[in-house]
Amino acid sequence: MSVKYKYEDYMKSADYIKERLPELPDTAIILGSGLGGYADSLVNPVVIKYEDIPNFPKSTVSNHKGELVFGGVINNDGENDDFKSVLVMNGRFHFYEGYEMEDTAYPIGVFYLLGIRKIIITNAVGGINLTFHPGDLVCVYDHIKLAPESPVRGANISEFGARFFDMQSVYSKDLIEKAKECALSLGFSLKDGVYAYMSGPQYETPAEIRMLRTVGADLVGMSTVAEVIQAAQCGIKVLCLSCVTNYAAGVTSEPLSHGEVVRVGEEISWKFKKLVDKIVIKI
Numbered sequence: 001m002s003v004k005y006k007y008e009d010y011m012k013s014a015d016y017i018k019e020r021l022p023e024l025p026d027t028a029i030i031l032g033s034g035l036g037g038y039a040d041s042l043v044n045p046v047v048i049k050y051e052d053i054p055n056f057p058k059s060t061v062s063n064h065k066g067e068l069v070f071g072g073v074i075n076n077d078g079e080n081d082d083f084k085s086v087l088v089m090n091g092r093f094h095f096y097e098g099y100e101m102e103d104t105a106y107p108i109g110v111f112y113l114l115g116i117r118k119i120i121i122t123n124a125v126g127g128i129n130l131t132f133h134p135g136d137l138v139c140v141y142d143h144i145k146l147a148p149e150s151p152v153r154g155a156n157i158s159e160f161g162a163r164f165f166d167m168q169s170v171y172s173k174d175l176i177e178k179a180k181e182c183a184l185s186l187g188f189s190l191k192d193g194v195y196a197y198m199s200g201p202q203y204e205t206p207a208e209i210r211m212l213r214t215v216g217a218d219l220v221g222m223s224t225v226a227e228v229i230q231a232a233q234c235g236i237k238v239l240c241l242s243c244v245t246n247y248a249a250g251v252t253s254e255p256l257s258h259g260e261v262v263r264v265g266e267e268i269s270w271k272f273k274k275l276v277d278k279i280v281i282k283i
Contacts, residue, residue: 004102005055005109007157012054013106014113020048021252025085027280028116030107030227031090032123033258034245034265039275042071045128049220051092056110057103059091065093073282074249081282086118094223095149101114105151105230106224108228109160112234117169118175118283119239120276126248128209129193129218134193134264137183137275139176140240143195143225144217151226152233163235170232175239175283182278188271191243195242197225206250220248239279243268261278 018024031038039045048068050056055173059066093104127133137253156163177191183190196217198204204212204220212220218243231238245264247258265272 004100005106006022007159009055009242010106010109010113013056013110016053017048017068017114019106021046021087024115026101026115027084027118027283028087028089028111028275029120029280030089032092032223032243032265034262035243035269035272036059036065036090036275037269039065039067039069039071039268040139042069042086042088042225042254042274043074045071045215053216055106057093057099057106059093060097070115073277073280074276075175077131084281086280087111087114092223092227094201095147095199095226096222097098099224101149101151101153105226106225108159108185108230108234108236109232112160112236116238118237120279121227122237122272123194123221123240123242124245124265125219125221126203126246127218127243127244127251127257128196128213128220128248130251132193132218133202134246135268136244137268138191138193138219138242138244139179140195140219140224140242141171141176141192142219143228144212145197145225151230159229165233167229167232168240170228172237172239178282179239179241179275179279183275184280186188186271186274186277193225196220196242198222199203202254204249209248209250219244223282234282239283240273241276243272
């Protein structure tokens with residue numbers, strides 16, 4: 001069996017992006033639902049539409065803009081201004097959109113070829129852990145993937161790494177520690193959690209949530225894991241920040257809706273921006 005994409009496809013995407021950027025940063029950010037406003041805060045932005053990048057998938061979720069944004073992050077700590085360039089994905093790809101896992105992780109391979117070695121992956125999640133509440137920000141330190149599909153299934157692209165690779169350190173302890181230090185400097189703390197991947201697009205049933213809680217999940221979402229797996233193969237460090245936008249199914253009697261997910265994400269966007277800015281400068 002062969003993979004859908006060849007190494008040359010990733011190279012074409014990377015070369016197109018390189019030609020349009022003033023420099024190549026070492027850090028990328030993937031924005032989840034309700035958090036897309038972060039890209040608007042970048043200094044001297046350069047915007048590249050996904051549809052213009054050779055071989056790049058297209059984002060179909062309504063609140064995902066579908067663009068790469070290069071720009072600068074400024075962190076003013078009151079004494080001096082720090083500046084660092086980043087590459088931001090404003091909108092991601094999901095299995096539930098009809099894409100294969102390989103498609104959803106495609107940008108990670110492109111990032112690797114661009115010299116990206118650290119990725120901040122963000123997402124909106126339902127809170128399974130009963131101590132988590134809407135508005136909480138959580139550092140993911142591990143995940144559970146019950147779906148059988150893998151983004152690296154098929155013929156291996158050796159330029160990205162070994163056929164069989166370790167998943168124990170992809171959620172970087174060093175980046176998590178720095179993120180927590182940044183949060184404390186802003187006056188709040190980050191929680192820790194295990195992220196459970198469910199393919200969607202339907203929300204989970206109460207029984208599924210009880211099952212996930214039993215096996216150790218604190219959060220549930222429909223993205224992220226394919227990207228993390230590809231990052232692990234490439235040796236890219238990952239910091240995953242989850243925004244709890246709602247209680248998971250069965251925790252309360254309230255119905256779940258995407259509108260609520262986006263609303264809560266937008267409500268805490270100011271907090272999220274301050275935190276990510278500090279983290280980007282520190283790492």
